[in-house]
Amino acid sequence: MVGKYTVGLVIPAHNEEKGISTVLDAVPDQVDRVFVVANCCTDATEQVAEKYGAIVIDQPVKGYGSAYKAGFAAVDTDIVCTADADGTYPVQDLPGLIEDLLENDLDFISARRIPDDHSGTLNNIMRFSGNLVLTAFTMVLFWRQIMNSQSGMWIFHREILDKIELTSDGMPLSEELKIEVWGCRDIKCAEKPISFSYSSRVGKAKLNLWRDGFRNLVFLFAKRLRIPMTGA
């Protein structure tokens, strides 16, 4: 609880038995309920989440977007927070971000992942560049002033979900959500930097940089032209 508001944390997880405990160990006391959306897991993700007392949601349709849609349908708290199941987002920062949401009368915060750890490995440099390209296209095609369209850590009032439409079953859901909320007059949005440096992932990445980068880009054009597309 923060003030009079209940707080829920939704985490999509596909084979994250190692990462999920890193995240669940760090969940702050202000979070009342944790919802882990496990789909098509062939490892012990669900058992680990249950051991921590999380509510496990089984989503048979694979994909980051379909996991979030199931999580958003199930979450029943006033404030909703999200994070990956791989330990890359600082869930310890959630109380500060929720305070910020309430104090500034905001409806939606996207935690900005930049400055990212784009030093060092080629993978990180490519990730950083991919982010920039997708964010630039989001700005040009939709005229949204977003600095990091790919961030997966959000803090918002649950009621905004009734005002937007999410269609993607795959990774593009992240940019789609931002296009929707930034495009809605009734939703007051902001991006806030996260204080810790973006830590490296626990477990195997589900995102394939070239494949998902390209799909995310195609999704932006399809959404601009309002072509239905749900592929994971």
Ligand SMILES: Nc1nc2c(ncn2[C@@H]2O[C@H](COP(=O)(O)OP(=O)(O)O)[C@@H](O)[C@H]2O)c(=O)[nH]1
């Ligand atoms: N439930 C579910 N989660 C997924 C799926 N694909 C990815 N995820 C989760 O979504 C989050 C983001 O995936 P990740 O590989 O970390 O992508 P990145 O952070 O953009 O590199 C992780 O918590 C994954 O476990 C999926 O098909 N289903």
Ligand SMILES: [Mg+2]
């Ligand atoms: Mg991740």
